Amino acid sequence: MSPRPVFAAAYLLGGAASLWTTWAVGTLLGLSQFEVIFLNRTHGEGQVSSITSAYTTVSLVAIGIGLVVVLFAVLTALGSRTAGAIVWILCVPALAVALLALIAGGYDPAPWWGTLTRATGGATFVLVAGALVLLRLPASRAYWRDHGAS
Amino acid sequence: MRIRPRPAYAFLLALALAFSLVGALPAPAWADEYNPPGWTLPGQNIFDPDAKVDLTKRSFTYEQLAPEDLDVPEWMTEEQYLRALPDHGIRDDHDLKDEDFVEDYEAYQERMRAAGQGAQILDAQRYWLTEGYRNDPDFQRAYAAYRDGMKAHGVEAETVSEEQFWKSFGVGGQNHFLTAWRDYLDKPAGKTRKSKFSTYKNRYRNPLNARPLGEAFEGLYRTDNGVYTDPRFTVRDGKVPGVELPGKTKNGRNKNYRVDDLREKDDTAAEREWDLVVELKATADVDVKQLNDVLFWVCLEKNADLAISFIARPSPEGIQVLEKFNERLLAARREKYGAANVGKRAVYASVFPATGTARKYDAAKARLSGAIVAGGQQSWDSAATEQIADSPDDQESYDEARSITDGLVEDASASPDVDASDMAETPRPLGGVDFSTLELRYLSDTFTGAAGVKYAYHVDPDPNQKISFGGAKAAKLAADSFFTWLALPESAFTVNLNPEEPNRIVDERFGRTDAGRVLLEADFEMKKTVAKLIHPDTAAGLSYWDRLRGEQRCISMREWIVPTPATVRDNGTELFILDAPLDVKMETEYKKLSGADNCPGQATADTQHNEQVYRSLILPQVVKAVNTAPEYADLRRVYASRVAAQWYRERSATKETAYKSIVGSGDITPWVTTTGWKPKDTFDAYVKSYRDGEFTVKRTTRSGDTIYTNTYVYGGVDFTATPTAKLSADDLAARHPGVSEAVSDVSGGPATDRAGELWFGNETNELSYEDAHRPPSPPTLFWVAGLLPIALWLLAGGLLLRKRRRTATR
Numbered sequence: 001m002s003p004r005p006v007f008a009a010a011y012l013l014g015g016a017a018s019l020w021t022t023w024a025v026g027t028l029l030g031l032s033q034f035e036v037i038f039l040n041r042t043h044g045e046g047q048v049s050s051i052t053s054a055y056t057t058v059s060l061v062a063i064g065i066g067l068v069v070v071l072f073a074v075l076t077a078l079g080s081r082t083a084g085a086i087v088w089i090l091c092v093p094a095l096a097v098a099l100l101a102l103i104a105g106g107y108d109p110a111p112w113w114g115t116l117t118r119a120t121g122g123a124t125f126v127l128v129a130g131a132l133v134l135l136r137l138p139a140s141r142a143y144w145r146d147h148g149a150s
Numbered sequence: 151m152r153i154r155p156r157p158a159y160a161f162l163l164a165l166a167l168a169f170s171l172v173g174a175l176p177a178p179a180w181a182d183e184y185n186p187p188g189w190t191l192p193g194q195n196i197f198d199p200d201a202k203v204d205l206t207k208r209s210f211t212y213e214q215l216a217p218e219d220l221d222v223p224e225w226m227t228e229e230q231y232l233r234a235l236p237d238h239g240i241r242d243d244h245d246l247k248d249e250d251f252v253e254d255y256e257a258y259q260e261r262m263r264a265a266g267q268g269a270q271i272l273d274a275q276r277y278w279l280t281e282g283y284r285n286d287p288d289f290q291r292a293y294a295a296y297r298d299g300m301k302a303h304g305v306e307a308e309t310v311s312e313e314q315f316w317k318s319f320g321v322g323g324q325n326h327f328l329t330a331w332r333d334y335l336d337k338p339a340g341k342t343r344k345s346k347f348s349t350y351k352n353r354y355r356n357p358l359n360a361r362p363l364g365e366a367f368e369g370l371y372r373t374d375n376g377v378y379t380d381p382r383f384t385v386r387d388g389k390v391p392g393v394e395l396p397g398k399t400k401n402g403r404n405k406n407y408r409v410d411d412l413r414e415k416d417d418t419a420a421e422r423e424w425d426l427v428v429e430l431k432a433t434a435d436v437d438v439k440q441l442n443d444v445l446f447w448v449c450l451e452k453n454a455d456l457a458i459s460f461i462a463r464p465s466p467e468g469i470q471v472l473e474k475f476n477e478r479l480l481a482a483r484r485e486k487y488g489a490a491n492v493g494k495r496a497v498y499a500s501v502f503p504a505t506g507t508a509r510k511y512d513a514a515k516a517r518l519s520g521a522i523v524a525g526g527q528q529s530w531d532s533a534a535t536e537q538i539a540d541s542p543d544d545q546e547s548y549d550e551a552r553s554i555t556d557g558l559v560e561d562a563s564a565s566p567d568v569d570a571s572d573m574a575e576t577p578r579p580l581g582g583v584d585f586s587t588l589e590l591r592y593l594s595d596t597f598t599g600a601a602g603v604k605y606a607y608h609v610d611p612d613p614n615q616k617i618s619f620g621g622a623k624a625a626k627l628a629a630d631s632f633f634t635w636l637a638l639p640e641s642a643f644t645v646n647l648n649p650e651e652p653n654r655i656v657d658e659r660f661g662r663t664d665a666g667r668v669l670l671e672a673d674f675e676m677k678k679t680v681a682k683l684i685h686p687d688t689a690a691g692l693s694y695w696d697r698l699r700g701e702q703r704c705i706s707m708r709e710w711i712v713p714t715p716a717t718v719r720d721n722g723t724e725l726f727i728l729d730a731p732l733d734v735k736m737e738t739e740y741k742k743l744s745g746a747d748n749c750p751g752q753a754t755a756d757t758q759h760n761e762q763v764y765r766s767l768i769l770p771q772v773v774k775a776v777n778t779a780p781e782y783a784d785l786r787r788v789y790a791s792r793v794a795a796q797w798y799r800e801r802s803a804t805k806e807t808a809y810k811s812i813v814g815s816g817d818i819t820p821w822v823t824t825t826g827w828k829p830k831d832t833f834d835a836y837v838k839s840y841r842d843g844e845f846t847v848k849r850t851t852r853s854g855d856t857i858y859t860n861t862y863v864y865g866g867v868d869f870t871a872t873p874t875a876k877l878s879a880d881d882l883a884a885r886h887p888g889v890s891e892a893v894s895d896v897s898g899g900p901a902t903d904r905a906g907e908l909w910f911g912n913e914t915n916e917l918s919y920e921d922a923h924r925p926p927s928p929p930t931l932f933w934v935a936g937l938l939p940i941a942l943w944l945l946a947g948g949l950l951l952r953k954r955r956r957t958a959t960r
Contacts, residue, residue: 001957011947018943025936026928033926036599043723044597045805110926 002077003143009134013073013087016094016127017066023120024059024066030113031055037109065090076135081144084135091128098125186455186498187423188416192375193459193502196469197495208374212366214359214508220327220351225299227347232332234295236288241319241326242565246274247402254285275403283316292325321562322358330354330557345550356540357555357573360432363506364572367432367461368410371502377411377428385412390427393451395444406563407444412454424493425454432461432506435578436468441475449479449496453487459502462899472499507531507919520625522590522605523914524633524820527808530919532912533899537580538588538607541621548579548617583900583908584612585621586783589790590628592893592909594724595801599922601808602915605794606893609900609908624787625910630821631665631788635795636812637821643792645669645829646866647677647836661829662822665788669867670832672776672785676711676734676865677836679775683768690767697763700756704749705764708737711776711785711867715875716793719882725797728877728886730790732782734772736761737865789869796872808914 002010031052038051069090075083101121105114134140184198185191195201225231244251255274258281262271272280283289293315300309310318318325331350345353368387372378385391387408395405411428427449431437449456456479458472476497483492508531519539521529529535542548559573591608595601607625612618635643642657645666660666685691698705716730749757776782802810882889888904895901896911903909915922928936 001954007950007954011950014946015940015943018939021939022936025939026932029929029932029936030926033929037926039597040599042597043595044601044807045723112926112928116928 003139005134005137005140009131010073010077012127012131016124017070019120019124020062020066024062026116027059094128186426187421191500193500196499208504210366210370211507212362215355235292235329238329353551353554357558360572364432368430371430382414383411384414395447425452427454427456429458434462434464436464436471457498459500461504463501519622522629527914530913534910535912538621538625579617581616583618584610585618585624588624589787590794591727593794600916603808604913606909606911628787628791632791632795634663634665634821635792637815637818640870643869647673655829655833664823667827668784668788673867674836675781694767698760700752704752705760709865715873718874719877730793732776792869793872
């Protein structure tokens with residue numbers, strides 16, 4: 001059984017992944033609204049499909065990254081040092097993106113989506129940062145060391 | 151520890167204390183000349199020159215009667231049924247001294263007394279309204295006819311009760327409407343009776359619709375300004391106790407009247423107060439009749455001030471009327487109560503800006519006359535469009551609408567249950583503008599939640615027109631022709647009046663529209679204009695004939711009305727049409743002909759000379775007439791719509807516009823002329839005109855013989871092309887300052903640009919205004935699908951923790 005800090009870190013990363021998925025689902029469901037907002041701005045002109053594909057891509061990437069993070073978080077909890085290292089590689093840019101979403105996220109004409117983006121950014125920043133702190137605790141490091149040794 | 155007093159601190163502390171005490175004191179009640187003692191008028195004070203301009207508009211909604219609300223089955227409009235209905239005023243204006251009724255009422259009183267219910271005996275009018283009518287033979291005959299009719303038409307199950315049938319004799323009810331229509335039909339046809347049933351229905355409905363608007367505005371005003379909660383407001387929508395108007399109704403009863411509110415004076419107030427009659431107007435109109443016939447007497451009898459608040463600022467003339475009314479009322483009160491017992495003013499007024507939206511009334515269905523709306527589009531609220539739609543065709547139409555309103559108001563005045571004051575304000579025709587100059591000069595392809603269109607009609611101001619007539623007709627022509635130009639191919643937009651070509655007058659579909667009619671009539675008119683100009687009785691005509699050459703003095707007068715480049719500003723999504731001039735071209739020039747063939751037997755040089763004479767002497771005057779004369783106003787109007795439609799057609803070729811489906815559809819069904827006109831009518835009139843001599847010129851030669859020359863002017867109108875000259879944004883701003891700002895918000899009344907020109911605009915959209923402007927909210931599915939991952943995470947966390955605990959305890 002993994003020590004508490006490692007379990008908690010993995011769980012927090014799972015939480016961040018669920019928030020990214022929530023954001024992605026919200027984005028996909030809001031696509032028709034974004035199209036209308038785009039058309040409002042362009043007086044009905046321009047390629048709506050570009051908006052649709054851009055938001056769809058970002059949403060799918062968010063879900064994909066979420067799944068990957070969950071996978072490696074589980075492997076980390078199971079004692080994989082490699083997974084732990086990959087979690088670090090994933091989490092540092094995730095922190096930056098979360099911070100960016102918190103500060104500049106959102107889309108004024110769709111206030112609910114702006115709130116969702118900022119809330120997701122803020123919450124995932126806390127969760128990911130918390131996970132990284134937990135993973136740096138001596139108990140976590142000892143677990144991998146021992147696990148790797150055994 | 152010893153505290154040393156510090157003088158500076160002590161001084162500051164004392165100062166702060168003093169200020170706080172002053173602040174806690176009640177504000178001194180300065181006498182305010184422009185507000186009634188003890189109350190500050192809500193909104194922007196009209197008389198106070200220092201009043202702050204508060205144009206923040208409140209919004210409210212209200213229910214209106216839709217056209218279908220007064221729909222009646224056809225059999226009810228038949229003579230036999232209408233004749234079975236009783237007098238129009240049977241319900242509210244019944245003669246209570248009628249012998250039969252008096253007898254019935256006395257019997258009722260006796261019955262009540264015998265039953266020991268003497269205290270509950272109703273007064274005569276109330277008895278008539280609630281019970282007495284059942285014994286009236288006229289009413290019973292009508293109800294029987296109604297039941298029989300319902301049965302005969304297979305709708306017996308929908309028969310309403312006797313009581314409901316009776317109630318519909320009240321103002322606005324179906325029976326009230328039908329008896330009014332019957333009485334209207336009894337008037338002699340012609341000047342006093344011109345309306346068809348549908349027109350009459352609208353005219354009957356319009357004043358009734360002023361009521362809910364007024365009531366909703368009053369509700370908003372009272373809520374916003376604490377009228378409902380202030381115990382000093384003791385009268386609401388009713389008579390002032392103890393105050394009757396002078397005179398009686400024709401049945402000898404006291405006249406009914408209502409005031410909106412009465413605020414009782416406070417005798418203990420520091421400043422002397424008077425009772426205050428509060429009148430609320432959901433229009434900007436000053437109702438002189440109400441002021442003189444009702445409010446004057448109520449305020450005089452009660453020695454009350456009058457506070458009147460309008461939804462929008464009245465005209466300067468209206469404000470003057472209020473000032474004069476103030477002086478009159480003040481003088482009358484001073485005379486009656488003494489100067490010491492009356493304040494400085496008697497009338498106070500303010501603007502309480504608000505916008506009302508009709509909930510039930512569907513503007514898209516009603517298709518306000520002149521609105522550019524078709525298909526699934528709906529008109530958004532626009533006071534300007536309503537003003538156009540309300541514009542009467544002529545004085546007679548206005549008088550008739552006024553007379554219907556007056557009848558309704560009179561009926562309502564006789565009813566104890568209806569407030570007639572708002573009704574009296576319809577019709578409210580606009581004045582000060584010349585609707586004959588109305589042209590579609592601004593068009594914008596919009597997207598607000600869905601595709602739409604914003605447009606504005608340009609209208610010249612004319613301060614001399616007290617009532618501006620013809621707006622609805624002119625705007626309808628502009629709007630219908632816009633859609634006609636969109637629906638039909640450009641090749642169809644030409645007409646040709648040539649006696650030798652009766653089969654080539656006009657495209658078959660185009661010839662069924664008003665745009666086609668206008669072009670043909672203009673073509674005919676042009677021929678008459680030429681005939682007038684070349685007539686030898688005029689100096690110019692004589693000079694013209696004298697300068698012609700050749701034995702026959704032959705000249706080809708085949709000429710066409712064609713467009714010259716319209717000056718436009720096209721910024722991609724908006725089109726401003728600054729001018730759209732027309733030209734008249736000789737056919738030789740127009741079709742690049744030599745002209746020699748038109749006068750066989752005459753020397754080519756003479757023919758060309760004659761044409762040159764015509765071009766220099768006559769043609770400029772024809773061009774001037776086509777561009778300025780009132781008889782060509784419709785032609786100019788439809789041509790401005792043609793320019794706008796061409797821009798819209800080209801825009802629709804590259805993007806999804808609101809009316810893309812109409813472009814090139816060939817379907818002109820909604821815009822077929824309703825005038826009953828046919829192209830052959832104009833052609834026949836043309837042929838008759840020249841046969842009867844309108845185009846026959848009598849000339850006297852030097853030797854004294856008389857020569858009759860038949861002069862035929864052939865040709866037509868060709869709007870297949872719409873050349874334009876485009877302006878830059880700077881040019882637009884320089885040549886027409888303020889025009890962009892004037893059309894930016896078209897929801898209000900007509901907007902004025904800096905040149906003083908008027909713009910009557912509106913916007914249409916697939917969505918209602920509210921839906922189009924509603925901020926996006928999370929889709930419902932989001933709360934389920936979106937929050938599912940978080941729920942799963944929390945659930946997984948719970949399960950994992952439980953599992954860990956179990957593992958740990960083993």
